[in-house]
Each structure stands twice: as structure tokens, then as C-alpha cells.
Amino acid sequence: xxxxxxxxxxxxxxxxxxxxxxxxxxxxxxxxxxxxxxxxxxxxxxxxxxxxxxxxxxxxxxxxxxxxxxxxxxxxxxxxxxxxxxxxxxxxxxxxxxxxxxxxxxxxxxxxxxxxxxxxxxxxxxxxxxxxxxxxxxxxxxxxxxxxxxxxxxxxxxxxxxxxxxxxxxxxxxxxxxxxxxxxxxxxxxxxxxxxxxxxxxxxxxxxxxxxxxxxxxxxxxxxxxxxxxxxxxxxxxxxxxxxxxxxxxxxxxxxxxxxxxxxxxxxxxxxxxxxxxxxxxxxxxxxxxxxxxxxxxxxxxxxxxxxxxxxxxxxxxxxxxxxxxxxxxxxxxxxxxxxxxxxxxxxxxxxxxxxxxxxxxxxxxxxxxxxxxxxxxxxxxxxxxxxxxxxxxxxxxxxxxxxxxxxxxxxxxxxxxxxxxxxxxxxxxxxxxxxxxxxxxxxxxxxxxxxxxxxxxxxxxxxxxxxxxxxxxxxxxxxxxxxxxxxxxxxxxxxxxxxxxxxxxxxxxxxxxxxxxxxxxxxxxxxxxxxxxxxxxxxxxxxxxxxxxxxxxxxxxxxxxxxxxxxxxxxxxxxxxxxxxxxxxxxxxxxxxxxxxxxxxxxxxxxxxxxxxxxxxxxxxxxxxxxxxxxxx
Ligand code: ADP
Ligand code: MG
Numbered sequence: 183x184x185x186x187x188x189x190x191x192x193x194x195x196x197x198x199x200x201x202x203x204x205x206x207x208x209x210x211x212x213x214x215x216x217x218x219x220x221x222x223x224x225x226x227x228x229x230x231x232x233x234x235x236x237x238x239x240x241x242x243x244x245x246x247x248x249x250x251x252x253x254x255x256x257x258x259x260x261x262x263x264x265x266x267x268x269x270x271x272x273x274x275x276x277x278x279x280x281x282x283x284x285x286x287x288x289x290x291x292x293x294x295x296x297x298x299x300x301x302x303x304x305x306x307x308x309x310x311x312x313x314x315x316x317x318x319x320x321x322x323x324x325x326x327x328x329x330x331x332x333x334x335x336x337x338x339x340x341x342x343x344x345x346x347x348x349x350x351x352x353x354x355x356x357x358x359x360x361x362x363x364x365x366x367x368x369x370x371x372x373x374x375x376x377x378x379x380x381x382x383x384x385x386x387x388x389x390x391x392x393x394x395x396x397x398x399x400x401x402x403x404x405x406x407x408x409x410x411x412x413x414x415x416x417x418x419x420x421x422x423x424x425x426x427x428x429x430x431x432x433x434x435x436x437x438x439x440x441x442x443x444x445x446x447x448x449x450x451x452x453x454x455x456x457x458x459x460x461x462x463x464x465x466x467x468x469x470x471x472x473x474x475x476x477x478x479x480x481x482x483x484x485x486x487x488x489x490x491x492x493x494x495x496x497x498x499x500x501x502x503x504x505x506x507x508x509x510x511x512x513x514x515x516x517x518x519x520x521x522x523x524x525x526x527x528x529x530x531x532x533x534x535x536x537x538x539x540x541x542x543x544x545x546x547x548x549x550x551x552x553x554x555x556x557x558x559x560x561x562x563x564x565x566x567x568x569x570x571x572x573x574x575x576x577x578x579x580x581x582x583x584x585x586x587x588x589x590x591x592x593x594x595x596x597x598x599x600x601x602x603x604x605x606x607x608x609x610x611x612x613x614x615x616x617x618x619x620x621x622x623x624x625x626x627x628x629x630x631x632x633x634x635x636x637x638x639x640x641x642x643x644x645x646x647x648x649x650x651x652x653x654x655x656x657x658x659x660x661x662x663x664x665x666x667x668x669x670x671x672x673x674x675x676x677x678x679x680x681x682x683x684x685x686x687x688x689x690x691x692x693x694x695x696x697x698x699x700x701x702x703x704x705x706x707x708x709x710x711x712x713x714x715x716x717x718x719x720x721x722x723x724x725x726x727x728x729x730x731x732x733x734x735x736x737x738x739x740x741x742x743x744x745x746x747x748x749x750x751x752x753x754x755x756x757x758x759x760x761x762x763x764x765x766x767x768x769x770x771x772x773x774x775x776x777x778x779x780x781x782x783x784x785x786x787x788x789x790x791x792x793x794x795x796x797x798x799x800x801x802x803x804x805x806x807x808x809x810x811x812x813x814x815x816x
Contacts, residue, residue, distance in 0.1 A: 192354060192355060193352060193353070193354045194352065194353055195350050195351070195352045196280065196284060196285065196350065196351060196352075196353075197349055197350055198284050198285070198345075198349060198350065198351065199284065199285050199286070201291045201292065201295065202284060202285075202317070203349055204295065205291065205317060206317050206320055206347050208298075208305065209317060209318060209320070209321060210320055210321055210347070212305055213318070213321055214321070217321050217322055217373065217376075218376070218385055218389075219318060219321075219389075220318040220319050220321050220322050220367075221267075221376070221382070221385050221386070221389060221390075222385075222389040222390065222436070222437070223315055223316065223318045223319075224267045224316070224318075224319060224365055225254060225256075225267065225386070225389065225390045225393060225397060226390075226393075226437055227269075227315070227316060228254045228267055228268070228269035228271065228363070228395075229254065229269075229390075229393045229394065229395055230271075231269050231271030231272045231273070231362060231363060232252040232253070232254070232269055232270070232271035232272075232362075232395050233271070233394075233490035234271060234272040234490075235252065235270075235271045235272040235273075235333050235362075236252060236489055236490065237489065237490055237491060238272065238333070240489070240517050240518065241518065242334075244334075245333045245334050246333075247361070249270055249361060252269075252270055252271060252395055253269070253270060253395050253396045253397070253398060254267070254268065254269050254393070254395050254396070254397045254398070255267075255268040255269075255397075255398050255399075255409065256268075256382060256386065256397060256398070256399050257399070257400060258376075258377040258378070258379060258382055259377060260374075260377045260378065260379075262377075263368065263369045263371075263374050263377055264366060264367060264368055264369065264377065265323075265366070265367045265369060265376055265377055265382075266364055266365065266366050266367075267364070267365045267367075268360075268362065268363065268364040268365075269362045269363055269395075270360065270361050270362040271333070271361075271362045271363065272332065272333050272362070273330045273331050273332040273333055273335070273361055273362045273363055274328070274330040274331075274332060274341060274343075274363060275332045275335065275339065275341065276339075276341040276353055276355055278330075278332065278341075279328065279330065279341045279343040279353055280343075280353055282316075283316060283328065283343055283351065284343075284345075284351045293471050293472060293475075294471060297471050315440070319365065319367055320347040321373075322367060322369055322370060322373035322376055323367035323368050323369055323370060323373070324346060324347070324368060324369075324370045325344065325345070325346045325367075325368040326344065326345055326346075326347075326365065326366070326367055326368070327342065327343070327344040327365070327366040327368075328341075328342070328343040328344070328363060328364070328365050328366075329341070329342050329356070329358060329363070329364045329366070330343075330358070330362065330363040330364070331358040331360065331361055331362070333361050333362070337357055337358055337359055338355075338357055339355065340355070340356040340357055340358025341353060341354070341355060341356065341358075342354045342356045379399065379400070379402060382399065383399060383412055386399070386412050386413055387412065387413065388433070389433060389436075389437075390413050390437075391413045391414045391430065391433070392413075392414065392416075392417065392418035392430060392433060392434045392437065393413060393415065393437070394415065394416065394417040394488070395415060396411040396413065396415040397411065397412055397413045397415070398410060398411055398412065399412050417485075417488055417511075418430060418431070418434045418462070419434075419450065419460050419461075419462045419509055419511060420460070420488060420511070423450050426450070431445075431448055431450070431462075432444050432445065434462075435448070435464050435507070438483055438507060438508070438509060439464070439466065439507050441466055441468070441470075441507075443466065443467045443468050444467060445464040445465055445466055445467060445507075446465040446466065446467045446548060446552075446555050446558065446559055447464070447465045447544060447547070447548045447552075447555070448462065448463060448464045448465070448508075448544070449461075449462070449463045449540060449541075449543070449544040449547075450462045450463075451540060453536070457514055457529065457532065457533065458512070458513035458514060459510060459511060459512040459513060459514070459533060460510070460511045461482075461508060461509070461510050461511075461537055461540060462508050462509050463482075463506050463507075463508040463537070463540060463541055463544055464506065464507045464508050465505075465506065465544060465545065465548065465559060466505060466507060466562075467558060467559075467562070468562055469505065469562040469563060470505075473504070473505065473563075473566065478504075479493070479494040480494060480496050480499075480501075480504040480505075481493075481494040481495045481496030481497070481498065481499065481504075482494075482495050482498050482499065482506075482507075482508050482509060482510045483495070483508070483509040483510070484498075484509075484510050484511075484512070484519075485509060485510065485511040485512070486511070486512050486513075486515045486516070486517050486519060487511070487512075487513055487517070488511060489517060491515075491517070491519060492521070495510065495521075495524065497521075497524040497525060497530050497534065498510055498530065498533055498534050498537050499534065499537055499538060499541060500534070500538055500570065500573060500574055501569070501573065502566055502567060502568075502569040502570035502573050502574065503538065503541050503542075503567075503570070504566065505562075505563045505566060506541050510533075510537070512533070514529060515527070515529070515530075535576075538574070538577060539577070539580070542577055542580040542581070542584075543580075545559070545567070545584055546580065546583070546584060549583070549584055549600075557586075557598065560586045560598060564585075564586060565647060565648075565649060567581070567584060567585075568585065568647075568649055568650075568653050569649065571585070571653050571656055571657065572652060572653060572656045582601060582657075582660055583600065583601065583602060585600070585601060586598035586599065586600060587599055587600075587601075587604075587617075587643040587644070587645065588623045588626070588627075588643070588644040588645075588646070589604065589641055589642065589643050589644060590627065590632070590635075590636060590641050590642045590644065591604075591607060591641045595623040595624050595627065595644070599643075601615070601660045601661075602661075604641060604643065605660065605661060605663060607641055608641075608663070609638075609639065609640060609678060611676065611677030611678050612640060612676070612677075612678055613663065613664070613676045613677070614663060614664050614665070614666040614674075614676070615643065615659075615660060615663050615664070615665050615666065616632070616635055616640060616641070616642045616643065616666050616668050617642060617643035617644075617645055617654065617665060617666070617667060617668065618631050618632050618642055618643070618644060618645065618667070618668040618669060619645050619646075619650055619651055619654065619667065619669065619733055619734075619735040620644070620645070620646050620735070621646060621735075621792050622646040623644045623645075623646035624646070625646060625792070626644035626645060626646050627644050629668070629669075629789065630717070630718055630720070630721035630724045630786075630789050631668040631669040631717055631724060631726070632668050632717075633717060633718050633719040633720050633721060634673065634716065634717045634718065634719050635668060635673075635675075635717075637719045638675070638678060640675075640678065642668060648739070650735070651733050651735035651736040651739055652736065652739065654667065654733075655733075655736060667733060668717065669724075669726055669727060669733065669734070669790070670726060670727045670728065670729050670731065670733065671726075671727075671728065671729030672716065673716050673717045675716075679716075687714065687716060690714055690759050691713065691714040694714065694759060694768070697712075697757075697764075697767070697768045698711075698712040698713060698714075698757075699712075700775065700779075701755070701757070701767075701779045701782075704775060704776040704779040704780065705755065705779060705780065705783055707752075708752070708783060709725075709752060709753055709754060709755045709783070710752040710753065710754050711754045711755070712754070712755045712756075712757065713754060713755075713756055713757075714756070714757065714759055715756030715757055715758050715759075716756075717756065718756065718757075718758035718761070719758070719760075720758075721758060721761070721785075721786075721789065722757065722758050722761040722763045722764050722782055722785070723755055723756060723757045723758065723761075723764070723782040723783070723785065723786045724755075724756050724786045724789065724790065725753035725754065725755060725756075725783075725786045725787060725790045726753060726754050726756050727751065727753060727754070728754075731751050732748070732749070732751055734753075734790055734791060737751065738791075753790075755782070755783055755786060757782065763778070763782070764782075766778075767779065767782070777803055777806065777807065778807070780803060781800075781803055781804060781807065784800045784803070788800075
């Protein structure tokens with residue numbers, strides 16, 4: 183029995199969603215020089231539609247009916263200037279067509295528009311990365327018709343969708359015998375080349391060889407209409423590695439990611455034995471715009487015995503490897519596996535740890551063999567990979583050599599060094615790996631905490647990223663060399679400081695005890711202690727923390743995350759006894775002494791935290807002293 187939906191008018195015209203309209207405009211202009219990509223997108227959609235039907239037919243075999251073989255057909259009519267791409271997959275209902283081809287913008291569209299720069303070159307790269315999809319048909323067609331019928335629906339429930347990309351589309355309910363979707367492109371006058379059989383064949387071979395379904399075209403020169411398969415029609419990952427060209431791997435990457443950039447590297451492996459599966463993992467060259475969005479899609483495309491099961495199966499890789507793209511084809515998982523089942527299956531855990539190692543090996547290989555590409559990788563994904571140090575204790579040995587840091591050894595804040603290189607450069611007698619935390623790498627470079635280290639030619643890692651305080655809190659040592667925060671504890675230079683230096687320091691501390699006590703009294707509760715500094719050579723003062731106190735950066739990170747139960751943790755004020763201001767301070771008495779002490783404290787706070795507790799007070803205090811200096815009256 184067929185029931186007409188009474189509320190749906192026979193023919194209705196609707197406006198595209200505003201974002202879709204924008205996207206169309208942008209795409210038609212910015213992708214003009216790569217027009218042929220439309221074919222890849224439409225074949226890719228046809229392949230997705232077949233995948234979906236095959237998946238649903240596992241539970242519902244009658245959906246396939248008599249037509250069990252799934253495929254894709256391409257027909258062109260050079261005279262009429264039309265091109266049809268047909269599949270016999272899942273198909274669209276009238277509601278699907280309205281929603282998916284016009285009124286629902288793909289998730290992430292809003293963010294995507296937020297990223298546009300107005301620079302045509304950059305934007306066209308972005309749009310390639312975003313995945314242009316179905317609408318790319320309008321790059322070559324001035325009118326697009328979609329005829330479709332959803333699998334399992336009666337022939338009276340076909341739909342025709344059409345649009346001339348003029349801001350509107352029309353849908354009609356039509357009689358349709360065929361299951362699945364036919365996309366008909368009415369080619370633009372200057373795009374008639376896409377109705378040429380040879381050109382089309384070449385494009386199919388180039389872009390769709392790896393599509394697992396046969397793509398058929400009319401046999402050339404045959405008297406009657408006869409179709410022949412023009413692609414390999416074999417899922418790429420099922421073929422032996424040695425027979426696959428790099429270009430095929432790249433094309434397959436584009437197919438599964440819609441990323442217009444080439445991947446940096448990939449790893450294709452077949453595991454046999456107790457557990458059997460094939461994985462093909464890729465390292466992208468550019469971070470997606472939603473890398474830091476919690477609900478962004480991530481994970482691998484999961485297949486079971488070559489049947490597509492789901493996109494974004496996130497259970498097979500840890501969160502810190504969320505940038506990895508690829509496919510996984512398991513021989514052991516049941517065909518009816520669901521996300522819920524994946525979460526519980528112990529097999530999945532075992533595969534996850536094997537795939538994690540595989541992915542880390544892939545990254546390590548890039549680091550070793552192609553340092554330049556690795557630098558790109560680090561720039562795009564280093565922040566995310568770093569999260570692994572805290573999350574994945576078991577793989578720490580693999581992760582540490584992958585980390586890269588800005589360093590005083592490098593002239594530019596943009597250059598990076600590996601820990602192994604730092605260790606190789608360590609001075610004789612140096613036992614620790616020194617680092618300094620700050621709001622930015624350039625702030626770290628000019629930090630007072632590293633003045634003495636720098637004066638002695640000791641390399642310091644400059645850490646200015648948001649996650650750094652947390653990461654460094656997790657790390658004890660690298661290859662037996664402990665990490666040392668230059669702002670905490672007594673800057674113990676070990677064998678790097680000579681005996682006479684140490685003795686002189688101790689003597690000086692003793693000789694100026696009185697100064698420290700007076701300053702302590704002037705500053706009251708703000709500091710735990712005032713003492714001579716072993717870190718400073720240029721600045722007059724700095725604030726330091728005890729070795730097991732929380733770093734100031736960590737405290738701020740937690741406070742920003744809403745923690746209000748942090749221990750108070752008072753800093754120590756360290757002063758540079760050789761600095762003229764400190765020398766002068768010692769000879770000062772009364773209110774001037776208090777003011778100058780306070781000013782030194784404020785400055786130390788400013789260099790440590792980028793702000794003072796009370797900026798108004800600070801400026802007034804400083805101005806009073808300046809006015810005195812220039813000889814005015816206060
Ligand atoms: P994507 O493929 O990334 O989802 P597209 O813009 O290519 O985005 O397609 C939008 C949606 O339109 C698809 O998600 C799907 O629901 C629907 N669609 C497109 N082509 C087909 C097709 N040949 N058969 C069935 N549905 C399709
Ligand atoms: Mg698509």
C-alpha cells in the first residue's frame with residue numbers, strides 16, 4: 183500500500199540555507215582551476231551511498247531486492263552537454279533531499295566561514311580542506327538535477343531535486359523505477375569537455391580507481407549500449423603494498439578525508455595470526471579547523487571484512503592521536519558491531535594499543551627520515567601530540583624523542599630542538615635539562631630566571647605553550663637527565679658552578695642578612711623570604727618558588743580552569759646583590775626604602791606573571807621615584 187504524504191506539496195521551491203549559498207558562491211569562484219574535482223566528489227558520494235545500503239542490508243537483506251550487485255554508472259551525452267552519475271545505493275527520500283542538499287549546512291560550516299581570510303589563494307586551500315562535496319557539481323553545471331529513490335520505498339516515492347544555483351532549489355515527488363540516485367549535470371558552455379568520453383575515463387581512472395565498487399561507462403565503438411568497468415574496483419587497502427603507487431595512496435587519502443593537501447606520510451599494514459586486520463594510517467599535512475573542538479569527528483573509517491561499517495570509529499586511537507586519518511578493516515569483529523559494542527570489546531583495546539604503536543612508529547619515522555616534513559607536522563600537531571606525554575604513560579619512551587622545543591640554542595623562537603640534541607650539546611659537568619616557563623616563547627627567552635644560565639652558556643628550553651606547565655609537571659627525566667625548572671628551587675648548577683663562586687655567594691648572603699630582613703619587613707605577607715639570588719646577572723630581583731611548589735604558570739592554568747582550592751604558595755624574592763639599584767637600596771632608609779623594596783617586588787611580579795597585583799599603585803610609586811630622580815617636587 184502506498185500512502186501519499188498529504189502535507190508535502192507536489193512541487194515546492196525553497197531557498198538554500200544562507201551558509202550553503204555562501205559556500206556555493208565561494209566554491210564556484212575559488213575552485214575554478216581544479217574544476218574536475220566535482221567528479222571525484224560525486225563518485226565518492228555514490229560510493230558512500232552504496233556503502234550505506236550494503237551496511238543496512240546486513241540487518242535487512244530485503245532492502246537489496248533483486249538488485250544485489252552495487253555499482254556506479256557514468257553516462258555522458260556530448261550533443262546535449264549532459265553528464266549523469268548513477269548509483270544503486272541507499273538513495274534519498276524527499277525529506278532527505280531537502281535536508282541534505284539544501285537546508286542543513288554540514289557540521290563545521292560556521293567555523294569554516296569564521297576562518298576565511300578574504301585572500302583567494304588561502305581560502306581556496308581552506309575550502310579544499312573543508313570538503314566541497316555535492317555542491318561542487320555547480321562548478322561545471324549551470325543546472326543540476328538529482329533523481330532518487332530510497333531503498334525499500336515504493337516506486338511512487340521517487341524525488342526530483344533541481345537547482346540552477348540561483349539561491350533556490352525545487353523538489354517534486356516523481357515515479358522512479360530505479361533504486362538509488364542519479365545526478366544529472368547540465369554542463370556550462372565552457373565545461374563541455376566533461377561530456378567527452380576519453381576525458382571522463384581518464385578522470386575516473388585518476389580519481390576513482392580505488393573505489394571499491396565498479397564504475398561503468400559505455401563501451402566505445404559498440405553498436406549497442408554496452409557498459410564496461412573502467413576502474414580497478416578493489417578497495418585500495420586490500421591490495422599488496424608493493425603494487426600500490428604513491429599517487430594512489432594520495433588519491434585514496436583525498437577520498438577518505440576530502441583534504442586537498444597531500445598527506446605527509448602513511449603506513450599500510452596487514453596483521454595476520456590470532457587477530458587479523460589491515461590498517462592504513464595517514465599523517466595529514468595541515469590541522470583541521472576543528473582540531474580542538476571536543477565534539478569534532480575523529481577516528482578511522484571502520485570496515486569488517488571489506489564491508490564499510492562506520493566513519494569516525496574513535497575507539498582505535500587515543501585522543502592525542504586524533505589527527506590521524508585512515509581505514510581499518512577487521513576480519514574478527516562482527517558485522518553488526520556498533521559504537522557501544524566497540525567500547526566494551528577487549529579485542530578493540532588490543533587493536534588500539536597496536537595501532538597506537540603503529541601510529542607512533544609512523545611519526546617517528548617521519549622525524550628521523552624527513553626532518554623538514556616533521557617540522558611541518560610539529561607545527562600543526564605538536565600541541566596535540568604533547569598531550570600524549572600526560573595521557574599515555576606506556577608509550578612515553580616513544581613520545582619523548584618526538585617532542586620539539588624552542589631553545590636558547592636556536593636563534594629564532596620558531597626553530598625547534600629535540601631533547602636528544604639538547605643532551606648532545608650539554609656542557610661538561612651539566613647534569614640537568616634546564617627549562618623556563620613563560621606566557622610565550624619570546625617572554626621565556628627574556629626571562630630573568632635564565633640570566634645566569636645564559637651567561638654561563640648553558641642551554642635552556644623555552645616553554646611558552648599553554649599545555650607546557652602541565653606537560654613538564656609529568657616529566658622527571660630524559661635518558662637519566664632530570665628536568666629542572668629555572669624558576670624553582672635553588673638553581674643548583676652542580677658541577678657547573680665552581681667552588682669559589684659558591685663560597686662567594688654564601689659569604690655575600692651572610693653579609694647582607696640585614697638587608698634581607700629589612701626588605702622582608704617592608705614587604706610583609708607578600709613573600710615567604712628574601713634572599714640573595716644565584717640566577718640573576720642583569721635584573722635586580724625575581725620571584726621564585728620552592729622545588730615542590732606548583733609553578734606559577736600551572737597555578738594560573740588551574741585557576742583559569744575554575745579551581746579555587748589551590749594552596750596559597752607564597753613566592754620568595756631573590757635579589758641581585760651586584761645590581762646598582764640593590765646597592766643603592768641597602769644605603770636607603772625609611773619610606774624610600776619601603777617604596778623601593780615594593781617597586782623591586784612589583785617588577786619581579788611583572789616579569790614573572792606579566793602583571794602586578796595593583797597596577798595603579800605600581801604606576802604611582804614608580805612616578806614618585808621618577809619625579810625625585812628628575813629633581814621635581816613630590
Ligand atoms: P558528505 O558526502 O561529506 O556528507 P556532500 O555534500 O558530498 O557531503 O553530500 C551531502 C549529503 O547528501 C550526503 O551526506 C548524503 O546524505 C547526501 N547525498 C549526496 N549524494 C548522495 C547519493 N548519491 N546518494 C544518497 N545520498 C547522497
Ligand atoms: Mg561527499
